[in-house]
Amino acid sequence: MLQPYFPDFRKRQTSYGTTRPVDAGAFGTSVSAVSGTSAWAQMGSALAFDCYWIDLIFSNGASSGTSKQIRMEIGIDLAGGTSFTTLIPGLLVGGSSPFSANTFVSFGFPLFIPAGATIGMRGTSSSTQTVYGLWKAKGAPAAPVWAGHAIEAVGITTNSGTNVTMGTTSEGAWRLLGTTTREFAFIVPVIQAPGADASWQNSTLYIELGYGDGTNVVKSIYDMSVRTADTETLFTRHPHYGFQRIPAGSSIYGRIQSSGALDTFAMAALGVAA
């Protein structure tokens, strides 16, 4: 469809600025995720413009021989960077690989954050783990563009998600993750291993997300790839454009298909609401 409308983002900012990349390892802002909840860590400088889209990338949430459960939160402080309020809950990053250009766990949201706000992160973990995070923001759209103001998590437990039994030669069964309380305009899945499995497979997982009644499910996310490794690490890339309107009160379902032998993984969903 040929139309004149498009976002036309004219400004960009990152939390890491001009920092040189690393071959592999530690990159970004660090926070020590702990049992309980860590303190907030400020990520980069205050936003220089109104943000309408934010990418979030987390790494180093893994420990070989251990299945880590880590739930990160992103918060904002409208002025000062000393008192953060949670804006994005339920970011599961347990098992996230050390950072390189293509190994990490990533998320992207059409989310409005006002200029001048400071972005921070904190984490809850099954055991102490130093996690690295960074953000990339876009703003100054030349045309009006939709961005939400709140994110709701569906299927999150204390520091993990809802266990989903994978399929192998065929798709796994749809698993109910929970019910929305708000209308979503955008939805993404999150995934990590629950605590019991400390011996992961080298596998490719396809995960899907949808809403419906368990029999008739409208797909929101189709075949998002996840790589798991026998070092108890995983990496993902977020789906590029999860814009789908999901009414308040909808039941959200997830399913997984694996290329290899089965592990148990947990899923949840994050929805962007107006």
Next chain:
Amino acid sequence: MIGVRPPNFRKTDGSHLTTRPSSTSFGTTVTSGAADTYGSWTQIGAALAIDCYLLSIKISAASVPTPTRSCAFAIGIDLAGGTSFTQVSGDLLLGNPSTYTGVSYSEYVFPLFIPIGATIGIKLINSTASTALSFCWSALGDPENPENAWAGSYIEAVGTPTNETGTTVTAGTTSEGAWTSLGTTTKECFCWCLGGQIEAGDATVGQRTYFVELGYGNGTDIVVIADQWLRTGTATTTTMVINSLEFTRVPAGSTLYARAQCSGTVDTIQLAAYGVAA
């Protein structure tokens, strides 16, 4: 922004909908022609069951050759039948894609409108004859609010002097590299990404992270329109990572520039820019 309705894509489609994921190559095999020559068009999957507004193409290899090769592909569509494809993209750089280990594949994502019933085809060119790679695609469509779901009809390539080579950009190390001109756009474009590869013939590629940026301007004043990450390494693979869609309007006749910063000792990289035009 209040009062703007989100696109609300209500349908998905894909070339390999129920195929079990793999840890090696995944998708339909496409083979290049003689060295430095495009092979013939290969149909990928069935005809589209929806009007496509966002197309993702993933590319993987059964194995990765040494030394590095130059490689590119083009996208074609046939509105009915899958026998006669019309090219809708320039040369999309690939280098040496990885095997399909989860997310290690190469990927391009474009807001590209392709009508329902059309068939997607791929043709491949490589510096080595008869190179085979695997392709699959997925699509989003049926937007409830199409006025807020911009999609173009052609992908313009800038910086590909021959089909499967890009423009050499010398990466910086402790600081950003210099902006290097990729060339000039012929169409007004609205969404951008970069493609990259290691120059052909390199048998000792380092495992490196490159931060690469694309901009337009006059060489001194540059407006950044996309930033991506390029991973090079194990077994000479190159993987360009697109973190998110980069919507920025750039007028026809603009000069595009790219620069890179590397995590360690640099290899010779080539970059090209891709803009989606109406």
